[in-house]
Amino acid sequence: MNNPLRLLLVEDDELLAEQTARALGYRGATVQVAHDAASALALLQQMETLDAAILDQNLGEDNGLDLISPIREQFPPCKVLLLTGYGSIAAAVAATHRGAHNYLTKPASADEILDALNADPASLGSPLPATPPSLQRLEWEHIQRTLDAHDGNISRAADALGIHRRTLQRRLKKRPSASEYQREKGSGKD
Amino acid sequence: MNNPLRLLLVEDDELLAEQTARALGYRGATVQVAHDAASALALLQQMETLDAAILDQNLGEDNGLDLISPIREQFPPCKVLLLTGYGSIAAAVAATHRGAHNYLTKPASADEILDALNADPASLGSPLPATPPSLQRLEWEHIQRTLDAHDGNISRAADALGIHRRTLQRRLKKRPSASEYQREKGSGKD
DNA sequence: TAACCACCGAGGCAAATTGCCACACCCCAC
DNA sequence: GTGGGGTGTGGCAATTTGCCTCGGTGGTTA
Numbered sequence: 001m002n003n004p005l006r007l008l009l010v011e012d013d014e015l016l017a018e019q020t021a022r023a024l025g026y027r028g029a030t031v032q033v034a035h036d037a038a039s040a041l042a043l044l045q046q047m048e049t050l051d052a053a054i055l056d057q058n059l060g061e062d063n064g065l066d067l068i069s070p071i072r073e074q075f076p077p078c079k080v081l082l083l084t085g086y087g088s089i090a091a092a093v094a095a096t097h098r099g100a101h102n103y104l105t106k107p108a109s110a111d112e113i114l115d116a117l118n119a120d121p122a123s124l125g126s127p128l129p130a131t132p133p134s135l136q137r138l139e140w141e142h143i144q145r146t147l148d149a150h151d152g153n154i155s156r157a158a159d160a161l162g163i164h165r166r167t168l169q170r171r172l173k174k175r176p177s178a179s180e181y182q183r184e185k186g187s188g189k190d
Numbered sequence: 191m192n193n194p195l196r197l198l199l200v201e202d203d204e205l206l207a208e209q210t211a212r213a214l215g216y217r218g219a220t221v222q223v224a225h226d227a228a229s230a231l232a233l234l235q236q237m238e239t240l241d242a243a244i245l246d247q248n249l250g251e252d253n254g255l256d257l258i259s260p261i262r263e264q265f266p267p268c269k270v271l272l273l274t275g276y277g278s279i280a281a282a283v284a285a286t287h288r289g290a291h292n293y294l295t296k297p298a299s300a301d302e303i304l305d306a307l308n309a310d311p312a313s314l315g316s317p318l319p320a321t322p323p324s325l326q327r328l329e330w331e332h333i334q335r336t337l338d339a340h341d342g343n344i345s346r347a348a349d350a351l352g353i354h355r356r357t358l359q360r361r362l363k364k365r366p367s368a369s370e371y372q373r374e375k376g377s378g379k380d
Numbered sequence: 381t382a383a384c385c386a387c388c389g390a391g392g393c394a395a396a397t398t399g400c401c402a403c404a405c406c407c408c409a410c
Numbered sequence: 411g412t413g414g415g416g417t418g419t420g421g422c423a424a425t426t427t428g429c430c431t432c433g434g435t436g437g438t439t440a
Contacts, residue, residue, distance in 0.1 A: 086322065089282045093293050096286035097312035103283050123284070132276060132336045134352035139325060146322045155387065162324035164428050169389070171426095345416065354399050359418075361397095383440075390432085397426065406417080 005029040005117075008053040010040045010067060011083070012060050013151075020054075023110035037062035041070060050075045052101075052117050057084035057091065068098045079117050083108060085149035106148050140175065143168070195219040198243040200230045200257060201273070202250050203341075210244075213300035227252035231260060240265045242291075242307050247274035247281065258288045269307050273298060275339035296338050330365065333358070 007029045011017035014035055021031040032047075034040035036059055044050075053071050055064035068080050079101040084091060087105040095103050102116040133141075143161065150157040158168035197219045201207035204225055211221040222237075224230035226249055234240075243261050245254035258270050269291040274281060277295040285293050292306040323331075333351065340347040348358035 087279050089277050089279055089293055089295065092279045092282045093286050093290075094312055096283050100283075103279055105279065132339060132347075132350040133332075134350075135329060135332065136352055138332050139329065142323075142325065142328050149322060153387075157322075160322040160324075162326055165388090166390090166429075167427055173389095343416075355417090356400075356419095357398055363418095381440105383438100385438080386436095388433105388435080390434105392431085393429090395426100395428080397424105399422105399424080401421090401423105403419085404417105405419105407415090409414090410412085 005051045006047075006049055007031045008034070008040065008043065008047075008050055008071075010034045010037070010053065010059065010064060011056040012036060012058070013056075020110060020113070024113065027110055027114060029114075036060060037064075037067055040067055044070065044074060047074075050078045052079040052081065054081045054083060054113060054117075056106075057082050057095070065095055065098055065100075068095070068100055072099045081113060081116055083113075086145050105145060107144065143171065195241045196237075196239055197221045198224070198230065198233065198237075198240055198261075200224045200227070200243065200249065200254060201246040202226060202248070203246075210300060210303075214303065217300055217304060219304075226250060227254075227257055230257055234260065234264060237264075240268045242269040242271065244271045244273060244303060244307075247272050247285070255285055255288055255290075258285070258290055262289045271303060271306055273303075276335050295335060297334065333361065337362075 009021050009031055012035050017033050021033050024031050034043050055067055057064040082095045082100045082103045083106055085106050092103040104116050146161050147157045154168055155165050158165040199211050199221055202225050207223050211223050214221050224233050245257055247254040261268055272285045272290045272293045273296055275296050282293040294306050336351050337347045345355050348355040
């Protein structure tokens with residue numbers, strides 16, 4: 001934290017990118033942002049150093065995974081963190097094989113991102129969770145992810161989840177806490 | 191399948207180990223079985239070759255992850271597949287960093303195991319699922335995993351899931367499909 | 381400007397699900 | 411035998427869900 005981390009954030013949702021970049025900036029990092037693979041690569045060309053890259057796996061038509069190699073070639077010690085709306089175990093394994101340092105599912109706070117970058121993923125996970133997450137918690141997290149993947153659009157998220165819009169509405173209202181995650185999207189559209 | 195795969199299976203549930211070994215055997219593999227880390231290491235000493243190892247992450251007091259290094263040191267080309275009752279993304283990343291080839295959650299059929307061994311995990315996962323699993327499906331899978339982790343004990347699984355035993359019973363009866371999951375005793379499945 | 385369109389929030393109601401009681405039965409260890 | 415844990419089942423009230431219906435808002439387009 002004393003020596004500013006130099007970060008590259010690649011995230012196609014511009015709003016989320018800006019928010020995240022700002023949050024990381026507050027925590028003492030120097031953040032550069034790109035919204036697609038091409039501009040990320042262009043940005044990379046001009047860089048002299050890079051401590052870590054945070055890549056959204058889902059970059060419109062591009063795939064964040066394909067950025068891992070170029071980054072690691074240019075800056076071998078650079079850590080790469082993958083973010084995705086929904087993470088699957090298979091995707092996490094694939095990302096790791098390609099050189100990613102860690103893998104997170106959105107929504108991820110700036111603190112979670114920094115923790116994931118600092119953690120040593122090989123030593124983590126040894127203690128098995130062993131704690132079967134309650135069905136409630138699992139559902140809630142899945143709902144959050146789905147909502148995130150649909151830009152907060154309740155109607156479409158409900159459809160994707162296979163439940164009624166009214167039901168999703170009611171469930172969302174019932175949770176007092178959980179990750180706030182409010183963004184002011186006036187109203188989603190295609 | 192022409193050239194017999196030589197496999198090492200490490201699984202502490204003896205019933206499940208035997209079933210799995212048999213199923214793998216039917217598919218043309220030569221399988222050796224160990225039920226704990228120590229005997230796995232002992233077995234390893236006597237081996238001349240090994241194509242792949244299938245490790246349960248949860249070996250009683252031992253952790254399957256700790257077997258990866260010895261195996262890979264002795265047989266560098268050997269593929270290592272981790273199995274676990276509940277997989278988390280973090281655990282999958284950890285396993286991969288330690289040299290695992292792939293990572294599966296139980297219950298996994300012999301075919302799934304062989305597929306996971308043959309697949310190139312680095313190339314997989316590129317096409318994002320993008321298909322938000324329905325809440326129903328997610329719940330169902332989680333229930334299956336939890337049930338598996340509790341050796342089929344409905345009462346304890348229900349408790350772990352945070353739902354009423356009666357509810358879990360009713361849900362289980364309602365699913366006609368899914369993996370059959372018939373077993374005569376309190377552990378192992380096909 | 382008005383006419384759409386997609387979305388959110390909410391009310392109401394029948395139908396389904398859940399939680400929770402109780403009871404019978406089984407198997408195994410004392 | 412007795413007790414303890416596990417399963418299967420029934421019944422019933424309380425909650426939740428699905429579904430239909432509005433009204434309101436903000437954008438887009440004729």
